[in-house]
Amino acid sequence: MGWLPVRALEAVGRILELEKRWGKMARHTRYQGLIVENDSVLLIKHTERATGRSYWIIPGGGLDDDETEEECVIREVREETNLDVEIERLLFDEPGHPNGVYRRRKTFLCKPVGGHPSPGFEPEVEASERYAITEVRWFDLRQETDWGHDLLTDPFTYPQLVNVRKELGYFPTQS
Numbered sequence: 001m002g003w004l005p006v007r008a009l010e011a012v013g014r015i016l017e018l019e020k021r022w023g024k025m026a027r028h029t030r031y032q033g034l035i036v037e038n039d040s041v042l043l044i045k046h047t048e049r050a051t052g053r054s055y056w057i058i059p060g061g062g063l064d065d066d067e068t069e070e071e072c073v074i075r076e077v078r079e080e081t082n083l084d085v086e087i088e089r090l091l092f093d094e095p096g097h098p099n100g101v102y103r104r105r106k107t108f109l110c111k112p113v114g115g116h117p118s119p120g121f122e123p124e125v126e127a128s129e130r131y132a133i134t135e136v137r138w139f140d141l142r143q144e145t146d147w148g149h150d151l152l153t154d155p156f157t158y159p160q161l162v163n164v165r166k167e168l169g170y171f172p173t174q175s
Helices: 003-022 069-081 125-130 157-167
Strands: 029-037 040-048 054-057 083-095 104-115 131-140
Touching: 029 069, 029 083, 040 069, 040 157, 054 131, 054 157, 069 083, 069 104, 083 157, 125 131
Parallel strands: 029 104
Antiparallel strands: 029 040, 040 054, 040 131, 083 104
C-alpha cells in the first residue's frame, strides 16, 4: 500500500474517532476563511493531544446563535489565527466529506486587515480537549511542490487547495 492510501486511512480513522467521542455534531455547515495575501494562503495546524498527530486546515468552524455567515468566518479566523480579515466573496459552497462532522462547507475568500498571524485557540471545551492549534503558516499557491509531504498527502485539505488554485487562477505545477 502506498503512502497516499495510508494517509487517507489515517484521516478516516481520525474522523471516526471524533464521531465516536463527539457523536454527530448538530452543526450543518463549516464556514471557512481562506486568507490569501501575496500569492499565499494561511493555514492552521491542529495537533491532537492524545496521539500527537497533526494536520493543516483552513481556519473555520460552526455558526453561533444569532450570527451571520460572514460574522462567523471573521470570528473563527480571529480566534484561530489572531488576524482580522475582510471577506471578499464566497468562493465555494460544497458538500462536506461524507464521513465528516459537517454536511456542507462554505469557503469565503478573505484578506487580512489587521493583527499578526499566530496560533490562536479553540474556545469550545470539547474540541480544545482533543486538539490544539499549534502553528500557522503561509503556503505559496504558485509552488505546490514546496508545501511538504503532510499537506500534499492530506486527503481533506489538499483537494480543497487544488480547487482553490483552480478557482483563483493558479495552475498546478508539473512534478
